Amino acid sequence: MCHVTAAVETALNLIGIFAFALSGALMAVQKRMDIVGMAVLAGITALGGGVIRDVLMGDVPPAALRNTWWLLLPLVATVLVFFFHPVVARLRRAMLVFDAIGLGVFCASATAKALAFGMSPVASVLLGTVTGVGGGMLRDVLAGEIPSILRRDTKQYAVPAVAGCILVVLLDAVHQQGVWVQALAAVGICTWRLLALWRRWGAPAPR
Amino acid sequence: MCHVTAAVETALNLIGIFAFALSGALMAVQKRMDIVGMAVLAGITALGGGVIRDVLMGDVPPAALRNTWWLLLPLVATVLVFFFHPVVARLRRAMLVFDAIGLGVFCASATAKALAFGMSPVASVLLGTVTGVGGGMLRDVLAGEIPSILRRDTKQYAVPAVAGCILVVLLDAVHQQGVWVQALAAVGICTWRLLALWRRWGAPAPR
Amino acid sequence: MCHVTAAVETALNLIGIFAFALSGALMAVQKRMDIVGMAVLAGITALGGGVIRDVLMGDVPPAALRNTWWLLLPLVATVLVFFFHPVVARLRRAMLVFDAIGLGVFCASATAKALAFGMSPVASVLLGTVTGVGGGMLRDVLAGEIPSILRRDTKQYAVPAVAGCILVVLLDAVHQQGVWVQALAAVGICTWRLLALWRRWGAPAPR
Numbered sequence: 001m002c003h004v005t006a007a008v009e010t011a012l013n014l015i016g017i018f019a020f021a022l023s024g025a026l027m028a029v030q031k032r033m034d035i036v037g038m039a040v041l042a043g044i045t046a047l048g049g050g051v052i053r054d055v056l057m058g059d060v061p062p063a064a065l066r067n068t069w070w071l072l073l074p075l076v077a078t079v080l081v082f083f084f085h086p087v088v089a090r091l092r093r094a095m096l097v098f099d100a101i102g103l104g105v106f107c108a109s110a111t112a113k114a115l116a117f118g119m120s121p122v123a124s125v126l127l128g129t130v131t132g133v134g135g136g137m138l139r140d141v142l143a144g145e146i147p148s149i150l151r152r153d154t155k156q157y158a159v160p161a162v163a164g165c166i167l168v169v170l171l172d173a174v175h176q177q178g179v180w181v182q183a184l185a186a187v188g189i190c191t192w193r194l195l196a197l198w199r200r201w202g203a204p205a206p207r
Numbered sequence: 208m209c210h211v212t213a214a215v216e217t218a219l220n221l222i223g224i225f226a227f228a229l230s231g232a233l234m235a236v237q238k239r240m241d242i243v244g245m246a247v248l249a250g251i252t253a254l255g256g257g258v259i260r261d262v263l264m265g266d267v268p269p270a271a272l273r274n275t276w277w278l279l280l281p282l283v284a285t286v287l288v289f290f291f292h293p294v295v296a297r298l299r300r301a302m303l304v305f306d307a308i309g310l311g312v313f314c315a316s317a318t319a320k321a322l323a324f325g326m327s328p329v330a331s332v333l334l335g336t337v338t339g340v341g342g343g344m345l346r347d348v349l350a351g352e353i354p355s356i357l358r359r360d361t362k363q364y365a366v367p368a369v370a371g372c373i374l375v376v377l378l379d380a381v382h383q384q385g386v387w388v389q390a391l392a393a394v395g396i397c398t399w400r401l402l403a404l405w406r407r408w409g410a411p412a413p414r
Numbered sequence: 415m416c417h418v419t420a421a422v423e424t425a426l427n428l429i430g431i432f433a434f435a436l437s438g439a440l441m442a443v444q445k446r447m448d449i450v451g452m453a454v455l456a457g458i459t460a461l462g463g464g465v466i467r468d469v470l471m472g473d474v475p476p477a478a479l480r481n482t483w484w485l486l487l488p489l490v491a492t493v494l495v496f497f498f499h500p501v502v503a504r505l506r507r508a509m510l511v512f513d514a515i516g517l518g519v520f521c522a523s524a525t526a527k528a529l530a531f532g533m534s535p536v537a538s539v540l541l542g543t544v545t546g547v548g549g550g551m552l553r554d555v556l557a558g559e560i561p562s563i564l565r566r567d568t569k570q571y572a573v574p575a576v577a578g579c580i581l582v583v584l585l586d587a588v589h590q591q592g593v594w595v596q597a598l599a600a601v602g603i604c605t606w607r608l609l610a611l612w613r614r615w616g617a618p619a620p621r
Contacts, residue, residue: 262469262474263465263469263474263475263476263479264474264475265474265475326475326479327479327480327482329482329485329486330475330479330480330482330485333479333485334479344556348555348556352558353445353556353557353558354556356450356451356454357442357445357447357450357451357454357455357556357557358447358451359446359447359448359451361448364450365450365454366450409448410448410449410450411448411449411496412446412447412448412449413443413449413452413495413496413497413499
């Protein structure tokens with residue numbers, strides 16, 4: 001992989017981690033937690049999905065434990081939110097955009113990683129989706145809430161995630177790999193998610 | 208292992224997965240979740256216990272990620288419940304029977320797997336029980352409830368599970384292994400569980 | 415390692431497991447669970463943190479599954495609490511002391527284990543802290559509560575844990591290892607935690 005694409009991948013991953021960490025720390029503020037709770041929720045939201053993926057694939061210690069920056073970034077997000085949370089919270093729309101970017105990046109790169117590890121297409125889609133949505137689910141459970149992706153009033157979140165992971169698998173089946181595939185899927189997931197928020201698309205529910 | 212016993216084991220496992228998946232999807236309908244929540248709860252209930260067992264034993268990727276059918280079956284259960292949940296819910300008694308079958312099959316086969324991996328007798332009983340009850344515990348936590356096996360009003364569920372796992376370990380100690388041991392333990396767990404439901408047997412509680 | 419230090423380490427670990435198991439079983443009594451719930455909460459509180467650490471480090475099966483005594487001790491604690499819970503509950507102060515000892519022992523020994531496994535300093539601090547606080551977090555989630563370390567009214571708990579883990583890492587950096595380092599860190603964490611309870615030290619919270 002050339003230097004530029006490696007740099008792009010690293011940058012996207014850090015953006016995803018930081019965005020998810022901000023959302024975890026903000027949730028802690030909303031729940032009136034102290035700085036310990038903020039750091040825990042920031043770290044688990046940002047790194048939880050990837051840790052679950054790596055444990056399931058047998059790639060341990062997980063990438064999060066081998067990259068010191070990945071561990072420190074949630075602390076940076078915690079400090080920022082600690083001092084500037086009224087500002088950060090007012091950026092609610094910006095947060096949703098960041099979260100959508102994180103979702104796209106995590107799903108796309110995790111699906112590619114699972115395929116590279118020799119997982120089957122269906123398992124790769126599952127692992128990609130788990131990586132994208134797992135951190136947020138852990139955050140919600142620890143904060144005492146039913147995970148938002150399970151709630152009926154949530155706009156489409158897992159649906160674009162699954163669709164993007166399937167796209168990566170399909171392109172892989174016709175021998176298209178590499179960072180541009182991941183970028184395409186990430187942009188697709190992110191766009192779909194934002195459209196779902198804007199147009200209020202939900203998922204079908206049983207009568 | 209001859210073809211017949213292999214086929215029996217596969218069939219029992221698929222019945223267990225399907226039964227647990229139906230119970231997860233039904234819980235999602237009760238909690239008024241949409242189809243995404245149904246699929247997530249169905250998959251986690253059906254596969255969660257076995258995934259925890261495999262991760263703890265170091266057998267990764269877990270069997271669930273290596274068997275595409277195991278991943279697709281919860282989706283089939285989700286679609287069925289989506290369209291026919293009033294019918295499925297009316298089959299509440301049938302559901303409890305299916306769930307008891309799943310419990311028996313999962314506990315018995317997981318204990319045998321743990322012994323074959325060289326785990327100690329006590330660890331094998333623990334892993335067998337975790338496999339049987341783990342998926343349901345994850346389902347309840349994600350749905351925002353205290354796991355039903357922890358609640359006082361629950362009829363005996365973990366008790367027959369532990370007893371059946373101990374039976375497999377005892378028979379192994381006198382060199383009895385193979386699918387008939389698992390079948391015996393599974394039938395025993397299932398029968399005990401159904402008797403506990405019918406005769407309203409609870410577990411002792413402290414004063 | 416000489417026999418004496420090995421015996422000291424084993425003894426400290428068993429004290430930690432037993433103390434955490436008592437706290438899990440007592441929580442189950444408070445929540446009016448039956449004996450099954452007591453055993454589950456006792457076991458998960460006592461062993462959950464160490465299991466998470468071992469799974470993340472790739473040291474599977476986890477130590478808890480390889481030491482039969484570690485698995486049986488929570489059952490002993492369960493039986494004790496079942497019959498004598500009014501007495502045990504009246505020993506609330508003693509319980510907090512035991513819990514602080516468990517926290518200190520688990521954090522210190524887990525950080526040393528992580529360093530010995532070649533984890534980075536930051537990852538070792540994280541794994542040490544997770545080992546100390548993870549079991550209690552699982553206990554609280556399963557009992558339907560927001561983990562106490564996330565709540566604002568909790569006295570300092572994660573703060574001394576992190577500080578003690580950092581101490582072990584710093585001493586390791588100047589080539590000081592072995593059981594006396596762990597003992598020092600464990601005593602430090604335990605003392606700080608008890609002082610925090612006594613002097614009502616909290617962690618800072620955002621306005």
